Amino acid sequence: MKKIVAASFVFALCFNCIYPQKITVENLADFFPGKDAAFVLYNLNADKYIKYNPERCSQQFLPASTFKIFNSLVGLETGVIKNEDYTIKWDGTQYDIKSWNGNQSMKTAFKNSVVWYYQEVARRIGRSKMQRYLNEVGYGNMVIGSDIDKFWLDGSLQISADEQIEFLKRLYDNALPFSERTMQIVKNVMIIEQNKDYVLRGKTGLGKLNPKKYIAWFVGWIEKGKDVYFFAMNMNGEDADKLIKERLEITENLLRYFQIIK
Numbered sequence: 001m002k003k004i005v006a007a008s009f010v011f012a013l014c015f016n017c018i019y020p021q022k023i024t025v026e027n028l029a030d031f032f033p034g035k036d037a038a039f040v041l042y043n044l045n046a047d048k049y050i051k052y053n054p055e056r057c058s059q060q061f062l063p064a065s066t067f068k069i070f071n072s073l074v075g076l077e078t079g080v081i082k083n084e085d086y087t088i089k090w091d092g093t094q095y096d097i098k099s100w101n102g103n104q105s106m107k108t109a110f111k112n113s114v115v116w117y118y119q120e121v122a123r124r125i126g127r128s129k130m131q132r133y134l135n136e137v138g139y140g141n142m143v144i145g146s147d148i149d150k151f152w153l154d155g156s157l158q159i160s161a162d163e164q165i166e167f168l169k170r171l172y173d174n175a176l177p178f179s180e181r182t183m184q185i186v187k188n189v190m191i192i193e194q195n196k197d198y199v200l201r202g203k204t205g206l207g208k209l210n211p212k213k214y215i216a217w218f219v220g221w222i223e224k225g226k227d228v229y230f231f232a233m234n235m236n237g238e239d240a241d242k243l244i245k246e247r248l249e250i251t252e253n254l255l256r257y258f259q260i261i262k
Contacts, residue, residue, distance in 0.1 A: 028052035031250050031257075037235035038161045039254060042169070044228040049165075050258070060141060060158035061234060064205030065113045066217045067152035069171070069186060071121055072110060074133045076182040080124040081106050084185050088117055110189045113204065119149035136177045139167060153207055164219045164232040172221060172228065190220065198224040198261065202231075204247055206240060216243035218251045222260055229260050 028039060029052075038056035042049050051057050075081035084107045095101055099112040109117035122130065127148050134142040140163055145156025159167075170176050174183050190201035202220020209215050219232040233251050237243045255261045 022046075022048040023054070024048065024050050025054055026050055026052055028254065028257075031254055032235055035235045035237055037233065039233045040161045040165050040231065041254070041258060042165050042230040044169070044172075044230065045226065056234075057161045057232075060160045060163070061209070061215050062155045062207045063140065063152050063157060063159045063164075064207030064215065064217055065115070065118075066159075066164065066203045066205040066219050067157065068110055068113065068118050069190065069203050069219075070133075070137070070139055070167075071118050071125075071152075072106065072186045072189065073171075073176065073178050073182055074125055074130060075106070075121045076185055077133070077178045078125055078129055080121055084189050088120055091116075107189050110203075115153075122149050133177070137167070137170075139163075155209075161219075161232040161234055164217075165230050168219060168221055168230050168232075172230070192220070198222050200261075204244075206244060206247075209236065212238055214238070214240050214243055216247040218247045222255065224260065229255075229258075231255070 031039075036056065037053060038059070039052040040049060040057050072081065076083075085105045087103050087105045090101065090103050093116070095116075097112070099108075100114045100116065104114050104117045106117075108114070127144060130148065131142075131144055134144070140157055140159030143156045143158070144151045145154065147154065147156075151157045171183060171187070174180055176183060187201060190203060191199060192202050193200040200220065200222050202218060205217035207215050213236055215234055215236055217232075217234045221228055221230040231251065231254075233247065233254070235243070235247070235250075237246075252261070
């Protein structure tokens with residue numbers, strides 16, 4: 001099954017070489033005042049991409065906590081995480097983020113972006129298995145570096161906004177080398193909002209590019225009736241608290257601008 005998935009992915013890449021993707025480049029600078037940023041929106045049914053700053057869309061950066069999607073998949077598939085309620089005990093370390101101070105299930109750790117939980121998951125998975133899945137999926141540059149519990153934070157592992165979209169598309173289609181059970185559990189914990197109009201699934205991330213500069217991410221997709229829209233945005237800034245707020249606000253404003261949400 002895994003060989004078939006890999007072969008299908010290679011075929012898809014070749015298919016796109018023969019039949020170029022439909023890409024519209026939009027000037028969305030007004031949504032990102034004073035920021036170096038990228039935004040990709042993909043309409044699955046129309047097979048159409050909209051991109052802002054396409055050069056940056058193809059540029060790789062550390063994934064920060066958006067890697068929790070991948071980490072969750074591998075944790076579940078290897079049995080390190082039993083299910084979304086699987087709990088790891090807090091060791092008593094006091095964190096500035098209060099929601100981190102306590103025992104965590106996968107569900108709460110994903111929702112509250114608890115770094116220590118997923119660092120422990122990565123340690124239990126181990127370098128060999130983690131590397132194997134990075135290679136099988138083709139996740140970003142597939143580099144772990146020296147630290148199994150920091151590689152998605154320290155700049156060893158890198159991924160572009162374009163690659164985030166392709167990874168999410170394969171997750172939505174159950175086309176990754178994981179069991180359907182594993183992928184469905186991750187899709188469930190990714191739900192941010194669910195109402196009569198749409199379901200929003202996603203994950204944010206924030207990481208340090210250097211001592212003075214951060215990168216903020218928001219990636220995911222919206223299921224709206226029979227339509228599915230995938231999105232990935234990232235932007236740089238020096239004020240971490242401001243970026244945490246803006247990554248959500250800007251993405252929501254863009255989704256309203258394209259009339260995907262009201």
